[in-house]
Amino acid sequence: MMHQTSPEIGGMGHSIKRKEDARLIQGKGHYVDDVHLPRMVHGHMIRSPYAHARLKSINIEAAMKLPGVLAVITGADLAKANLAWMPTLFHDKQMVLATDKVLFQAQEVAFVVAEDRYTAADAAELVAVEYEELPVLVDPHKALDPGAPILREDRGEKTNHIFHWEVGDEQATQKTLQDAPVRAKVDAVFQRCHPAPLETCGCVADYDPIMKHLTVWLTSQAPHAHRTLFAIVGGIPEQNIRVISPDIGGGFGNKVPIYPGYVCAVVASLTLGRPVKWIETRSENLQSTGFARDYHMTAEIAADKDGTVKALSVKTLADHGAFNAAAQPSKFPAGLFSICTGSYDFANSFCEVDGVYTNKAPGGIAYRCSFRVTEAAYLIERAMDVLAMELKTDPAELRLKNFIPPDKFPYKSPLGWSYDSGDYPAAMNKALEMVGYRELRKEQEEKRKKGELMGVGISSFTEIVGAGPGHTFDIVGIKMFDSCEIRIHPTGKAIARLGTKSQGQGHETTFPQIIAQELGIPASDITLEEGDTDTAPYGLGTYASRSTPVAGGATAIAARKIRDKAKKIAAHLLEVSEADLEWEPGKFYVKGAPSKAKTIQEIAFAAYTNLPPGMEAGLEAVDYYDPPNLTFPFGTYICVVDIDKGTGEIRVRRFVAVDDCGNIINPMIVEGQIHGGLTEGLGIAFMQLISYDENGNVQGGNFMDYLVPTAVETPHWETGKTCTPSPHHPIGAKGVGESPNVGSPAAFVNAVVDALSHLGVRHIDMPVTPWKVWQILKEKGITS
């Protein structure tokens, strides 16, 4: 049982206002583009206008003559240093700068360095690149056709096929499907989209030729892993590299990979001996950096006539673009997509994924998602609705009937996961009550009689986060532990450093709350630092909702190590044995004599001034936490939409989100995360699309074409919670940042399809635009 701390201590469960706000509201945040160093110069990337073309020649003469231009680096230059290609995060390699051909529009071709950014851009115009166009492959469904152009000649294989991956019992699943009285099938594309954090990617590389030391300020969600990769790929001794990830303007997975621009800036700084800044434009960000999704999926459910689900089959074609730059654990080609049985008790399941190359930007990264979980949650929640329509049953009742029952946890899924804890009916019932489900269904019935279109969409998702246990999870071989180091100062104040890196999640506020909970030191007395590889302990970084599940565990355990030592010191100070001491947040006291006590501050002072004989001085600890399992947050989301039958315009009238992320560190921050994730889910469901024309030209390459929600489209979110702690996590927390983005797309789409279901509509692919809806209404004779 967890102690309740006072507001002064501010342990877990307190909505403490954020520490980081002080600088961010005054324009004193320090983002990468704010780094300004003496003698700093600027890089500009030249990119391919073609999606697939042979590189004939690059002429840099005119550019080099422009005053202020310092260098133009080409693929041929990099090849001399064996840096023209670099490894991706997933068993593939990627061109840093093109040598013989380009494979996607906006691919990196040459890097200009000049005294200022305007001159660099001028010089880029003067670089003459000659291309010979090649046939373009855009449609992943045609990637394996006999006549398809082979994109990756470098691999020496005459195919665009990257991988086949499968899991589950194919035979049993197929047999159940064949014999099933009811089958429901859905073909769903989870479209290519982009996280588009408001700050684009960039870096400042500063190589000191005298000390042979490289400092890189980087928009990085994983600074330690990036330092190691710079060392391995660039051949610079790791002790001579310092990566600093300063304030980050949103990441959402976009800032996990290493991009060619970073490598070019480092090479330029090594060459010139001057600091080199390279900051992407928005177009470069959207056109070339880690996209997400692009999963073309088919799900089929076998069920009994009473609606009991029996088996799930999933077949997926994954478009990875020109290079397989998926940012995910190395043993999981399709990430954690096999969570696709979701919240339901399927006896059998089989899931297979094939990855292919196309002439598109490389990826895909986990966009506010624990590695393909969003795709999985969307697919199963869509498929359950199709089944409900097939059975003419209520989608809420169908879900309640098929939930993994609370007494079946820990639950072993047919695709191999061990769910830690869950109470799915509790979250569902709470959401149904909050939204007034029965009344809404009555209203819908009446509206339908009048020809009005209204829909209610449900999504009861299960997430899988907190990668992860080191025996299964690694990124390029590095096990996915995370870390925390805590030092208590003599006056009882503290500093903690972590291997993770906040990009807006509020770590400077929340991690001190964990320490406050464990040690009773007020959270306001604890400084938290992340992102500097010279000072923070090694960790794998922040993505896949892993900070709280993994680094949060490390923080609690490091604090407990300190408490163990503190107890010895307290026993010494109180002249009793350790066994006679009791703990309450902030002090040890003698059992039965609560006035005989030593506060944590007194103990901290004694750790430097009055130690038990033979004890090492100081009060600090570090923990590298390797979680025993993943965590499985869940929830039920219900969306209500009204559709204008004349225009197809969709209005989200209400959205109720009930989340269960286990024990909560800071309710205010959790709620903020949920608001943000739901808004990104809204964008994905209705707006966000990176598409390509038949020539491979990007159609969503700026904020005028790639639409993200403004405050006007965004509805007022209604949030609720249930609490089912994780039994294996030191503080019972599960992680929350991604749940709303994972769970919500299906709720939005289910609501629109529900509004049109009486017309025979079963599925609409995202983004569900008014145009798509209007076309359906026209086809069905509802509008002219």
Added chain:
Amino acid sequence: MAKTQRIRVTLNGAKHELDVEPRLLLVHMIREMPGMTGTHVGCDTTSCGACTVLLDGRPIKSCTLFAVQADGSEILTVEGLIRDGKLHPLQQAFHEEHGLQCGFCTPGMLMSTCALLQKNPNPTEEEIRWGISGNLCRCTGYQNIVKAVQNAAGKMQKEVAA
């Protein structure tokens, strides 16, 4: 170096005379002044609003205005909101209502809402949402920004009454 032109601007109350290239964007001019990196660049197409500043009291997107167009103007950026060491009510309210996460959109949001409240001291939720519709936020889902603006409106009305 291309030809430069002399301009005079007042930035957060301080007068400056600068020689700038005619093509220099206002946002770059501002960001290159010492300690003035609070105004951010989030797109290049006047879409995201991270670069919003007040030009003679009106919110403008400084990534799409040349510095020479600001000649003779008064510019207010996020760094100029604080007065006599006291936070602007909007800054306080964004903190109190958790109206920011990564903070990258925040300076632009503060400037847009500052202009909004000057024009409309008691806006409805819908007016606030339209008022910030030129400012993108990828983190907060806007709900707490709306609350922050309502909170600040209340604070500012109390100040006026006092």
